[in-house]
Structure formats: C-alpha cells, structure tokens
Amino acid sequence: MKKQLFTLLFLTCIFFSARAQISISGRVTDAHGNAMEGVTVAIEGTSVGTVTLQSGSFSLNGVPSSNSVLAFSFIGFTTQEVTVGSRRVFNIRLGTSQSSMDTMVVIGYGTARKADFTGSASTVSSHIISNESNSTVTRALEGVVPGLQVSSIDGQPGLDMGIRLRGVSSTSQNSSNALIVIDGVPSQYPNALSTINPNDIQSITVLKDAVSTAIYGSRGANGVILVTTKRGRKGPAKITLSTRDGFNYLPRSIQPKLIQNAKDVYEYTWQSIYNSVRYGVGGTSSTNGTYSTNVQNPNMSASDAALFASQHLFDYNGSMTNFSRNWLGNWML
Structure with missing residues (x-):
C-alpha cells in the first residue's frame, strides 16, 4: 500500500512539473526583415536553448516559468533580452552592433x-x-x-x-x-x-x-x-552637419620686416622716390604700364637720384617737374 501511494505521489509531481514548463516559438529577422539563421536563443541562467533555422524560425520547450528571460544573440548584432511573461510567440528583430562590428x-x-x-x-x-x-x-x-x-x-x-x-x-x-x-x-x-x-x-x-x-x-x-x-536604416530622419575652419600664419622667425616707427616711414618713402626716379621706364619715374623697370639702364646716377629723393621727400607725387605736398608732407602737418 505504501509503495502504491509513493508511486502515485511521484507521478503527480511529474504531471504538475510538466504542466509548469512552457513551450514557445517564433521567428528572428534582421533590421531589413530578412530571416536570420543560426541565432542563439537561450534561457538565461540555464542550459536550455536552441538556434534558429534557415527560415529564422525556432521552437523551444522546457521554459521553466513566465519569469524566465530569453536571450537572442548573434555575431555582429546587439543581444536582445525578452521576458517570457504571457507570450508564447516571439517575433524578434535584431539590430547591428557597432561595438560588435x-x-x-x-x-x-x-x-x-x-x-x-x-x-x-x-x-x-x-x-x-x-x-x-x-x-x-x-x-x-x-x-x-x-x-x-x-x-x-x-x-x-x-x-x-x-x-x-x-x-x-x-x-x-x-x-x-x-x-x-x-x-x-x-x-x-x-x-x-x-x-x-x-x-x-x-x-x-x-x-x-x-x-x-x-x-x-x-x-x-x-x-x-x-x-x-553606408546603407539606409529604418527610423526617423537624421541630419548631420560637419564644418571645418583654420588659419595660417607666419612664424615670428620669418615674419617680414614691418614699419614700426617714424624712422622707418622716412626711410621707406625716401627709398621709393629714389627707385622711381632712377629706374623708371622710358626715362621717367613711371613704369609706363609695364611689369619691368629700367634697372640695366638707369635714368640718372645714384648720387643724383639720392639728392633728388632728399630734396623732394615731402612734395614728390610721381612727377619730376610738377611738385605738390605728398602724403608724407600732409602727415607732418
């Protein structure tokens, strides 16, 4: 009698245990809706699991309870975890993972x-x-x-x-x-x-x-x-703006010599008058619209050009006959 009661109790436990386990099924696709073969479907914390078929479908028996968590994983895609709950059919869509890529x-x-x-x-x-x-x-x-x-x-x-x-x-x-x-x-x-x-x-x-x-x-x-x-992705529109800017400058060691004080103003003005009257094209102080100067055949000697530049430092305006106050003469007032 005791042996029969023990057998009945054992069979009852097996029956309720079998009823407590859950069977689920579903299909796994990528972001474009294509079926994914070989995706691992496992129950976290247990050794129960399966892989998807060529059509992306799967079925899994022996899920312990509705609180179990299903993990869908595949190389190059983000692992997705879903609680079973009251669902028995799962349609999962996996997205690519940049860190996995x-x-x-x-x-x-x-x-x-x-x-x-x-x-x-x-x-x-x-x-x-x-x-x-x-x-x-x-x-x-x-x-x-x-x-x-x-x-x-x-x-x-x-x-x-x-x-x-x-x-x-x-x-x-x-x-x-x-x-x-x-x-x-x-x-x-x-x-x-x-x-x-x-x-x-x-x-x-x-x-x-x-x-x-x-x-x-x-x-x-x-x-x-x-x-x-890159390929298009399903989701809201995304606008990306990229701008670049920069600047160039000369190092201090090779910067050109700049006019710093009144002495430099006098010196460069005198030099410009000297070059104009001595090397001007056609015997004049002008370049006459050309891109060259009369360096090989100067209009006057160096001493005459230097004397002219000194005498007309404040009234030379490009003419060797008509003189009037220039910018340096106005600046001195």
Missing part, C-alpha cells in the same frame, strides 16, 4: 571574426575617414594603414593617387596598384575612390596577403581594398 573583418567572401582570421588585413572605420581633412579617400588612407603607400602615378589633372601594398612589382606603374572592390563589385576604373564621398563609407578593409586575396585571383596580386558603403 569592431571585432569583425570584411574579407573577399563575407565576414570573419578577427580572433579566427589568420590572414593579413587592416580595417579602417568610418570615424577615421570622416575626421580626416582630405579631398579623397585615398589621401585619408595615407598613414593610417601599415604598409600602404600612396603616390602619384600620372600628372593628368583629376587623376587619383595610386595605392601600393606590396611595392612596385611591374615596370608599368598602373599595374602595381591595388584592386578596388566597392560593395563586392571590383572596379574597372583607376579613379574609383576619388568619386566616393568619404562620408558615405562605412568601413574599408585592406587585404594584404595571398590567403586573403586568393578569391580575386591574379587581380588581387597587388592587394585588395574592400570598401563598404
């Missing part, structure tokens, strides 16, 4: 984690490119990527700089440039990067070794530049 590297056939990637590649984020004060993307990469050289390959106006990753491997300079791939499409033009607005770029990945560039064959022999542009 920093651990990813774009390669020829997709993306890979930096920790698992064994090739030689460098990634440049959009923040670095947009903060550079350069007119082209090529200039922005200069000094940012190790081993990358930027040099002029032609004097043709408007032609962009050439990008070298493995030095010069050909007698033809154009044959040594890296392959430019924009959003997965190899460019056929040498001026590809000069036509892209730096603010439209999400990231740039530079592939350097043979393992990383193997998918491009002989075209990637000089390295590959992978450019990923």
